Amino acid sequence: MRVAVVGATGRTGSEVANEASDRGHEVVPLSRTPEGDQRDVADLPAVLADADALVDFTVPEATVEHAHVAAESGVPLVVGTTGFDDDQFGTLVDAADAVPVLKASNFAKGVQALRRVVRAGVAALPEYDVELIDTHHNGKRDAPSGTALTLLEDIDEARDEELDRTYGREGEHDRASDEVGVHVRRAGNVRGEHEVLLAGDDETLTLTHRAESRRVFAAGAVDAAERLAGRDPGFYDFSDVV
């Protein structure tokens, strides 16, 4: 496959380029400040004229532009970027009318398993308090993480109601039974850690996923790119294809 990677200079995009290359794919890395074999991101339409997939780990405002180009070029799009607002997300959904689009807030297979386990745990313990902790490196811009937001949706689904989000706590207040505490930590070079705490009287259940390297995200993204090729246009979930 010929795989174009935008954000190829970034922490995660560079790992995607390495992973795809290690699997024998022809990789076209793109950057705003190209060096070496990188192409200028302004060349994306020309690059996509002859590509089998585009993988994007950049920023939301750039990803929406790249999604337009992918749709116009008929190239499947894998989106790892997080932090979209509703309008930006709508642009990705629109692009899926023309090409297959797969967006995942977390490409680690362990997180896909965590989501299932969290849904099962929350459903099995309906009286228990739920708290979520998201820990990432100090360069992460969006908070809570895309993965944390996905886990919150999973918790709501398992509870069959939308729990009130309480972002951190300060001062005095009683904890309501229909709230979920959300705690965000940004420090050092932590790759990504998510913990869901379920607590009842006299017992706690802690479900944790920890990414030890960005290679797990890269592997999942390249899996997605490989399996998206040849699919019909549409909006795909990671669990649909991998």
Ligand SMILES: NC(=O)c1ccc[n+]([C@@H]2O[C@H](COP(=O)([O-])OP(=O)(O)OC[C@H]3O[C@@H](n4cnc5c(N)ncnc54)[C@H](OP(=O)(O)O)[C@@H]3O)[C@@H](O)[C@H]2O)c1
């Ligand atoms: N889904 C997942 O599994 C997963 C895992 C990890 C990270 N992420 C998400 O992926 C995104 C990137 O994370 P990261 O840690 O790799 O960030 P990063 O190291 O800051 O890299 C971001 C990349 O985006 C490019 N970029 C920034 N603004 C751009 C623009 N306007 N146009 C084109 N390219 C632009 C930069 O490249 P140039 O400056 O060279 O153009 C840079 O290489 C974040 O949203 C993060 O939350 C998702």
